[in-house]
Amino acid sequence: MPERGAVMVRTHCPYCALQCGTRLEASPSGGVTVLPDEEFPVNAGRLCVKGWTAPGVLTAADRLTAPLIRPRPGAARQPASWAAALDHVGRELRKITAASGPDAVAVFGGGGLTNEKAYTLGKFARVALGTSQVDYNGRFCMSSAAAAGSAAFGVDRGLPFPVTDLAQAEVVLLAGANVAETMPPLMRHLEGADLIVVDPRRSATAEHAALHLSPAPGTDLALALGLLHTAVADGHLDREYLDRRTHGFDETWRCAAEWWPERVERVTGVPVADQRAAVRLLASARRRYLLTGRGAEQHSKGTDTVSAYINLALALGLPGRAGSGYGCLTGQGNGQGGREHGQKADQLPGYRKITDPAARAHVARVWGVDPDALPGPGPSGYELLDSLGRPGGPRALLVFGSNPVVSAPAARRIADRLASLDLLVVADFVPSETVELADVVLPVTQWAEEDGTMTNLEGRVLRRRRALDPPPGVRSDLWVLRELAVRLGQPPERFPDDPRTVFAELRRASAGGPADYSGIDFDALDTPAHWPSRAEGESTPRLFLDRFAHDDGRARFRPVTHRDAAELPDADYPLYATTGRVLAQYQSGAQTRRVPELTAGAGEAFVEVHPDTAGRFGLADGGLARVVSRRGGTVARVRTVASLRTDTVFLPFHFPDAGRANLITNPALDPVSRMPEFKVCAARLEPLEEPPAETGGGPS
Numbered sequence: 001m002p003e004r005g006a007v008m009v010r011t012h013c014p015y016c017a018l019q020c021g022t023r024l025e026a027s028p029s030g031g032v033t034v035l036p037d038e039e040f041p042v043n044a045g046r047l048c049v050k051g052w053t054a055p056g057v058l059t060a061a062d063r064l065t066a067p068l069i070r071p072r073p074g075a076a077r078q079p080a081s082w083a084a085a086l087d088h089v090g091r092e093l094r095k096i097t098a099a100s101g102p103d104a105v106a107v108f109g110g111g112g113l114t115n116e117k118a119y120t121l122g123k124f125a126r127v128a129l130g131t132s133q134v135d136y137n138g139r140f141c142m143s144s145a146a147a148a149g150s151a152a153f154g155v156d157r158g159l160p161f162p163v164t165d166l167a168q169a170e171v172v173l174l175a176g177a178n179v180a181e182t183m184p185p186l187m188r189h190l191e192g193a194d195l196i197v198v199d200p201r202r203s204a205t206a207e208h209a210a211l212h213l214s215p216a217p218g219t220d221l222a223l224a225l226g227l228l229h230t231a232v233a234d235g236h237l238d239r240e241y242l243d244r245r246t247h248g249f250d251e252t253w254r255c256a257a258e259w260w261p262e263r264v265e266r267v268t269g270v271p272v273a274d275q276r277a278a279v280r281l282l283a284s285a286r287r288r289y290l291l292t293g294r295g296a297e298q299h300s301k302g303t304d305t306v307s308a309y310i311n312l313a314l315a316l317g318l319p320g321r322a323g324s325g326y327g328c329l330t331g332q333g334n335g336q337g338g339r340e341h342g343q344k345a346d347q348l349p350g351y352r353k354i355t356d357p358a359a360r361a362h363v364a365r366v367w368g369v370d371p372d373a374l375p376g377p378g379p380s381g382y383e384l385l386d387s388l389g390r391p392g393g394p395r396a397l398l399v400f401g402s403n404p405v406v407s408a409p410a411a412r413r414i415a416d417r418l419a420s421l422d423l424l425v426v427a428d429f430v431p432s433e434t435v436e437l438a439d440v441v442l443p444v445t446q447w448a449e450e451d452g453t454m455t456n457l458e459g460r461v462l463r464r465r466r467a468l469d470p471p472p473g474v475r476s477d478l479w480v481l482r483e484l485a486v487r488l489g490q491p492p493e494r495f496p497d498d499p500r501t502v503f504a505e506l507r508r509a510s511a512g513g514p515a516d517y518s519g520i521d522f523d524a525l526d527t528p529a530h531w532p533s534r535a536e537g538e539s540t541p542r543l544f545l546d547r548f549a550h551d552d553g554r555a556r557f558r559p560v561t562h563r564d565a566a567e568l569p570d571a572d573y574p575l576y577a578t579t580g581r582v583l584a585q586y587q588s589g590a591q592t593r594r595v596p597e598l599t600a601g602a603g604e605a606f607v608e609v610h611p612d613t614a615g616r617f618g619l620a621d622g623g624l625a626r627v628v629s630r631r632g633g634t635v636a637r638v639r640t641v642a643s644l645r646t647d648t649v650f651l652p653f654h655f656p657d658a659g660r661a662n663l664i665t666n667p668a669l670d671p672v673s674r675m676p677e678f679k680v681c682a683a684r685l686e687p688l689e690e691p692p693a694e695t696g697g698g699p700s
């Protein structure tokens, strides 16, 4: 029972793509408590520690509550009224555009933005700014899986089935996903299955596995080819399924035929016996799933790697069959919706292509503009960030929902690019490391203070609901975009700031596209609605049961073969360094580093090292090390882990300043998805003296 005077609101966690259902209780005194929503099937009464503590960010001591402006280059920032801040940004943007053209202004969005914000941000870039220079942090997250999924199935929806289907699985292969830490409530649906975990580390998830395969970072492609090889050699090919539902197996087999198990063992380090055991386990079950996460995807060959895993799933006849399937575990809160509605460089709403004349005509009609006025595709996330302030590159950037100073690869280089801009505008609710560099800071509302929709990893569209009033001085992202658009000469009615009105427009803009939301009613979202929804009330929890989304209804094998990571260990940098996440921190840590319960156990940068390797480099457990690559060095506390490969070290990327894992990561890009190689580079370790007194978030 809510306390007297308290209001109970059903909404969802602000963080990951699971979008656990929550009940918020806002007390009249202004506080808010969170409880899991027992009725929401994804988390069914559970939350992880980040979900339980999410209200802490609402009341963060350093929460942004007034706009800030740097009046002149080099001057200190000062608080300003909203009118002054928006007028200043409008004037500067008009000046830059007049001098250097519309592409001199760039936009960087985020997969945590609601559908309405992501949609409006893309529209704002194309219509109010007229720029092609727009992309978002999902490029660093979902892009490889999206490219491979679209190629195979004709459409990209992370999971083409509800997570509750996994509860019936007998075997689940998790490739590069540490869900025990990154989506803990998901583990409950996996309890009945034998898990095969592919991870260079014996991760928390691997601890639950029936079988743990531990390839060297960057060698999954060889491993997946080898598993396909063994599956075929041992007679597990589903010929009937191949003939009826797929194209292109023969060419794919010609690639996999060359990856016999002994060769795969030499490249990956996974013993032949373990490869065979994995195939035997997969083949022994009727209900089986193959899921990929960032460990397999964040590579300069991420797209081919996901394709290789999909090829394996297709050869066994998994996708599009009740009780089986392939899926990619989407990451950010709105990682799915955020990649559908047009904040991506090559995209218009509804997952339409910006190069498709029919798509341009449709969306331009909804927006009330001339299709020829819409710009073409722009550069990908990393390429966009790396071009900032260079000759011919953008001179201004607007950031909504990302903290690239911590999360972009080769972070020092990107921070330098941001610092070289004439104008950096950041909308956020906390002073992130990227906010610290901004010339104009715009303080915005958080999850519990706003309405909107999010689309979780199952393509399920959800309602985010407002439970309490934002602090005075804070405005919504939609309001900010409308006010800026008006200052750029747009009619205000073209940029509504009411989420319900924006969603109604998004329905029309997405109608007929691959991610079709036209049948979804904002006010009826207590009833699950999985896209595509082409008619009022239609929901599609399971895709592909009858046909795949290609014109002929068949899935496509994609022939791929192994290649090395962009950088391999050598005499100077003898180790593989890989990066990822821990349970108690989220992404760049901008939010979770402000919650004391979370920093208590995970408050500073660390590096996992095998004890023998630590000894070899003169390091002690609990001491400090510099982890050095060709891009630079990062400072981390040594944690010796006996189950780790001796040739590999692991760093979480949640920490700021000198503790940023991204000071060492390699920005080599996948040729198809333009995903950077977050998951492997060559590195060495150096012991470091303890500094006299600790400063900042990282041990610097």
Ligand SMILES: Nc1nc2c(c(=O)[nH]1)N[C@H]1C(S)=C(S)[C@@H](COP(=O)(O)OP(=O)(O)OC[C@H]3O[C@@H](n4cnc5c(=O)[nH]c(N)nc54)[C@H](O)[C@@H]3O)O[C@H]1N2
Pocket: 016, 017, 141, 175, 176, 177, 178, 179, 181, 182, 183, 198, 199, 200, 201, 203, 216, 217, 218, 219, 220, 293, 294, 295, 296, 330, 331, 332, 333, 578, 579, 580, 581, 582, 583, 584, 585, 586, 587, 588, 650, 679, 680
């Ligand atoms: N606690 C927490 N949860 C989160 C997030 C968070 O920041 N913190 N972020 C959310 C987001 S946006 C995302 S994208 C998801 C990510 O979710 P995951 O993909 O589960 O997360 P990661 O830790 O990045 O990577 C998973 C595993 O990949 C392994 N790995 C490294 N290199 C390789 C390799 O070459 N091959 C294979 N097979 N594995 C490798 C790492 O050791 C790691 O255990 O998590 C979401 N949930």
Ligand SMILES: Nc1nc2c(c(=O)[nH]1)N[C@H]1C(S)=C(S)[C@@H](COP(=O)(O)OP(=O)(O)OC[C@H]3O[C@@H](n4cnc5c(=O)[nH]c(N)nc54)[C@H](O)[C@@H]3O)O[C@H]1N2
Pocket: 110, 111, 112, 113, 114, 137, 138, 140, 141, 142, 294, 298, 331, 332, 399, 400, 401, 402, 403, 404, 406, 407, 408, 409, 427, 428, 429, 430, 432, 444, 477, 579, 580, 581, 586, 587, 588, 589, 590, 591, 653, 661, 662, 665, 678
């Ligand atoms: N080395 C390494 N680097 C990685 C990864 C890795 O595995 N290894 N993973 C990559 C992946 S998968 C991802 S998704 C990225 C994520 O990295 P980032 O893009 O930096 O993600 P966040 O830390 O979530 O940053 C979101 C920022 O936006 C703010 N914010 C949140 N919601 C809103 C909103 O609604 N409006 C506005 N205006 N602001 C908001 C938050 O306060 C925060 O400052 O990192 C990538 N970087």
Ligand code: SF4
Pocket: 013, 014, 015, 016, 017, 018, 019, 020, 043, 046, 047, 048, 049, 050, 051, 052, 182, 183, 184, 185
């Ligand atoms: S698993 Fe994800 S959505 Fe659920 S409580 Fe944790 S962070 Fe929030």
Ligand SMILES: [Mo]
Pocket: 140, 141, 142, 331, 332
């Ligand atoms: Mo992500």
